Amino acid sequence: MDHKFFTVTDYVIFGLLLAASAGIGLYHAVSGGRQRTTQEFLMADRSMRCLPVSLSLIASFQSAVAIIGVPAEVYTHGTQYWFIGCAYVLGLLIPAHVFIPLLYRLHLSSAYQYLELRFSRAVRVCGTLTFIFQMVVYMGVCVYTPAFALNAVTGFQLWGAVLATGLVCTLYTTMGGLKAVIWTDVFQTGVMFAGQLAVIVVGVQKTGGPAEVWRKVWEGNRISGLDLNPDPTERHTFWTLGVGGVFLMLSLYGVNQAQVQRYLSSRTEKEAIRSCYMVFPALQLALALSCIMGLVMFARYCDEDLSGRVGGSSRDAMVIYFVMDMLQDLPGLPGLFVACLFSAALSSISSAFNSLATVTMEDLIKPRFPAMSEETATLLSKALALSYGLLCLLMAYLTHLMGDSVLQVALKIFGMMGGPVLGLFCLGMFFPWANSTGAGAGLAAGLAVAFWVGIGSIVTRSGAGRALPVSCSAVPPSHNTSAVGEAALRTQSGLQRFYSLSYMWYSGFSCLSVVLVGLAVSLLTGPKRQEDLEPGTVFPLFGNVFRFPPDDMKFCGGDLTQSVSTMRFLCQTLNQQLSWSVRSLSFLLPWSREGEQESGNRKEVVIYLMLSSRRP
Numbered sequence: 001m002d003h004k005f006f007t008v009t010d011y012v013i014f015g016l017l018l019a020a021s022a023g024i025g026l027y028h029a030v031s032g033g034r035q036r037t038t039q040e041f042l043m044a045d046r047s048m049r050c051l052p053v054s055l056s057l058i059a060s061f062q063s064a065v066a067i068i069g070v071p072a073e074v075y076t077h078g079t080q081y082w083f084i085g086c087a088y089v090l091g092l093l094i095p096a097h098v099f100i101p102l103l104y105r106l107h108l109s110s111a112y113q114y115l116e117l118r119f120s121r122a123v124r125v126c127g128t129l130t131f132i133f134q135m136v137v138y139m140g141v142c143v144y145t146p147a148f149a150l151n152a153v154t155g156f157q158l159w160g161a162v163l164a165t166g167l168v169c170t171l172y173t174t175m176g177g178l179k180a181v182i183w184t185d186v187f188q189t190g191v192m193f194a195g196q197l198a199v200i201v202v203g204v205q206k207t208g209g210p211a212e213v214w215r216k217v218w219e220g221n222r223i224s225g226l227d228l229n230p231d232p233t234e235r236h237t238f239w240t241l242g243v244g245g246v247f248l249m250l251s252l253y254g255v256n257q258a259q260v261q262r263y264l265s266s267r268t269e270k271e272a273i274r275s276c277y278m279v280f281p282a283l284q285l286a287l288a289l290s291c292i293m294g295l296v297m298f299a300r301y302c303d304e305d306l307s308g309r310v311g312g313s314s315r316d317a318m319v320i321y322f323v324m325d326m327l328q329d330l331p332g333l334p335g336l337f338v339a340c341l342f343s344a345a346l347s348s349i350s351s352a353f354n355s356l357a358t359v360t361m362e363d364l365i366k367p368r369f370p371a372m373s374e375e376t377a378t379l380l381s382k383a384l385a386l387s388y389g390l391l392c393l394l395m396a397y398l399t400h401l402m403g404d405s406v407l408q409v410a411l412k413i414f415g416m417m418g419g420p421v422l423g424l425f426c427l428g429m430f431f432p433w434a435n436s437t438g439a440g441a442g443l444a445a446g447l448a449v450a451f452w453v454g455i456g457s458i459v460t461r462s463g464a465g466r467a468l469p470v471s472c473s474a475v476p477p478s479h480n481t482s483a484v485g486e487a488a489l490r491t492q493s494g495l496q497r498f499y500s501l502s503y504m505w506y507s508g509f510s511c512l513s514v515v516l517v518g519l520a521v522s523l524l525t526g527p528k529r530q531e532d533l534e535p536g537t538v539f540p541l542f543g544n545v546f547r548f549p550p551d552d553m554k555f556c557g558g559d560l561t562q563s564v565s566t567m568r569f570l571c572q573t574l575n576q577q578l579s580w581s582v583r584s585l586s587f588l589l590p591w592s593r594e595g596e597q598e599s600g601n602r603k604e605v606v607i608y609l610m611l612s613s614r615r616p
């Protein structure tokens with residue numbers, strides 16, 4: 001493989017990035033309150049404005065994984081992945097108008113304090129531990145990706161870079177707290193966009209201009225149409241990305257501590273909501289840049305066979321080869337792209353460190369040592385940030401074992417652990433009668449199901465998706481492969497199909513499992529009563545439709561009248577839900593506008609009579 005080497009200029013640019021990041025961290029360590037309280041160290045004194053918060057929100061979950069993984073995905077499978085952008089609409093509107101208001105008004109420091117207010121301390125600890133596990137593994141992927149990719153293609157000092165990055169990151173996170181993390185995120189997001197833009201501009205110019213690039217990607221059928229295939233084992237379709245992606249976004253931008261901490265560090269609730277809105281255009285831009293980079297890469301190499309030139313068949317490493325091939329004779333630009341990769345990684349890792357230190361302090365240590373002094377607590381928070389930093393280097397190695405493309409690994413991690421935690425919050429916020437036994441059982445069921453399908457898919461190597469042929473001329477999809485595909489599907493056993501479930505459904509699937517099991521167990525063990533509910537911990541999503549069951553409602557063993565009252569409660573709830581949906585639908589139907597009142601009532605009356613006819 002012909003190595004691409006770095007000039008001194010490149011190392012200088014990379015060094016400048018690390019120096020600038022460390023400088024911002026140092027500045028916040030010696031300015032403001034000099035990070036002497038946990039309120040400042042962990043919550044930035046709740047003084048942040050929406051612009052830095054929004055850029056920091058993007059940086060948290062836009063790492064080298066997206067910068068390398070998405071172009072590799074588009075190069076291999078086409079632009080179907082771009083439809084995940086549709087999930088950003090609901091994926092940011094719901095956090096802005098459901099999760100942020102509820103969590104902000106509770107004036108929390110950790111998102112998981114909500115779980116104790118709404119359920120119990122045990123549920124809070126389980127939620128926190130799930131989050132910690134998820135973020136530690138994710139940090140490992142974030143450290144591993146740039147180091148592995150650079151090492152596969154260039155003579156870049158692998159462990160030197162990883163250690164330098166890890167140390168600088170730990171340094172400014174430990175000294176400057178959340179303020180330093182947010183402001184370095186702002187700087188690093190800028191470098192990230194600049195690096196990707198440079199590669200695209202140079203890449204298009206070197207591949208014969210935009211028209212030529214478009215012709216090649218069009219003929220190489222890399223421009224995917226709207227794939228409405230409902231098969232949930234199909235890796236990327238509009239449904240898995242546009243709908244399954246909403247659950248993924250909610251688990252990240254709605255209830256993940258790294259993001260919630262940024263909302264809570266905002267000056268006012270309005271600023272937090274505004275920062276959530278500002279994330280939308282920036283996320284779309286980030287998605288567009290990485291998808292276009294994949295298309296340019298395809299146009300550049302579709303008439304060449306790269307397998308001999310890049311170690312192994314890893315498409316991720318190919319992205320770095322492409323970048324170095326484009327930028328090698330422009331001194332400083334390879335360094336800019338390496339700085340872009342490590343900026344993306346640093347901003348995600350530092351967010352993870354800081355949020356891990358916060359929840360460990362707020363959810364696991366402070367409740368057990370309430371008498372701890374402020375300076376001890378702050379010192380301990382810094383020690384935690386350091387220890388988590390070292391732990392993530394260990395996790396970097398484990399990532400090597402997961403084999404999949406790094407994008408798939410990251411999305412599986414979020415699905416397997418983010419989904420169940422999202423389910424826990426939904427159970428608590430939208431179903432007032434859910435109790436802590438139900439919540440615990442729900443979380444356990446959700447995690448069990450998520451790990452079963454996730455590990456099953458890794459062990460049986462299924463769900464990898466079929467790579468499209470790499471060639472510039474239009475290759476008609478050969479019929480025999482589809483026939484073979486159909487035959488394979490027919491012979492797949494139920495369990496094999498379960499393991500082939502698209503990883504984009506992991507979040508939604510595990511979230512719904514938590515809610516369903518949580519509701520069932522809550523009803524069986526005696527639903528929560530209104531008077532036991534902490535005010536402000538329920539979001540009246542369906543109005544009062546899911547109001548409290550009559551307290552004489554019992555299941556399993558209650559006498560006939562009780563089960564009848566149960567039926568009546570369920571009928572009333574169903575009826576209210578139906579009438580609510582009839583009413584909301586009727587205003588959509590223009591012709592029913594004038595008749596809206598009586599038609600709504602008439603339908604409601606019909607439903608009511610139908611349901612209440614069962615009344616004893």
Ligand SMILES: O=C(O)CCCC[C@@H]1SC[C@@H]2NC(=O)N[C@@H]21
Nearest residue numbers: 061062063064065066286348410
């Ligand atoms: O880039 C990463 O570190 C993780 C992969 C992307 C995570 C999800 S995908 C939807 C949302 N958009 C992003 O840019 N990141 C998150």
Ligand code: NA
Nearest residue numbers: 059062344348
């Ligand atoms: Na990042």
